[in-house]
Amino acid sequence: MTRPQDDGPFFHGTKADLRIGDLLTAGFPSNYRPEIVMNHIYFTATRDGAGLAAELAPGDAEPRVYEVEPTGEFEDDPNVTDKKFPGNPTRSYRSSAPLRVVGEVTDWTRLTPEALQEWRDRLAAIRADERAEIIN
Structure with a gap:
């Protein structure tokens, strides 16, 4: 594993109520394909990207x-770099x-309900498409 040239800061979006010092670990179902247990924990260098992940996370919290x-x-x-986009524009x-x-x-941009x-809807289409894979 080679370390990217991004120094952060880094962000993670979730519906979990966490405290400073808590550790987030791999080994949980994917938000995008819940039948897959993930070998990695995902994060981004963009607040709004983490916010999108938080809003799409399962649960009502x-x-x-x-x-x-x-x-x-x-x-x-x-899953979002050279496979789908050149480089790493999402800083994921x-x-x-x-x-x-x-x-x-707390200063991230919330999505409109629409x-x-x-x-x-996009995620539902991905889940329905058996050819859509997650690189785990």
């Missing part, structure tokens, strides 16, 4: 964005090592 710091090596997220990453929560972020529904 309030979406939250946390600033996190990787505790080990990390790499570009291959993954790690098999935990992420440490360093604080909660935009959120569009994203949910």
Whole structure:
């Protein structure tokens, strides 16, 4: 695993109520294909990207964005980099090592209900397409 040239700060979106110092780990179902248990924890260097992930996370809790710091090596997220976009324009990453929560972020842009529904519709189409894969 090669470390990208991004120094952060880094963010993770979720519906979990976390505290400073908590560790986020791999080993949970994918938000996008829940039948897949993920080998990595995902994060981004963009607040709004983490906010999108938080809003799309399963559950009824309030979406939250946390600033996190990787505790080990990390790499570009291959699900959104060269496989789909040249380079890493979304500044998305993954790690098999935990992420440490360093604080909660409240100044991220929320999606409109219409935009959120569009994203949910896209995810439903991805889930229905057996050719759509997640690089785990």
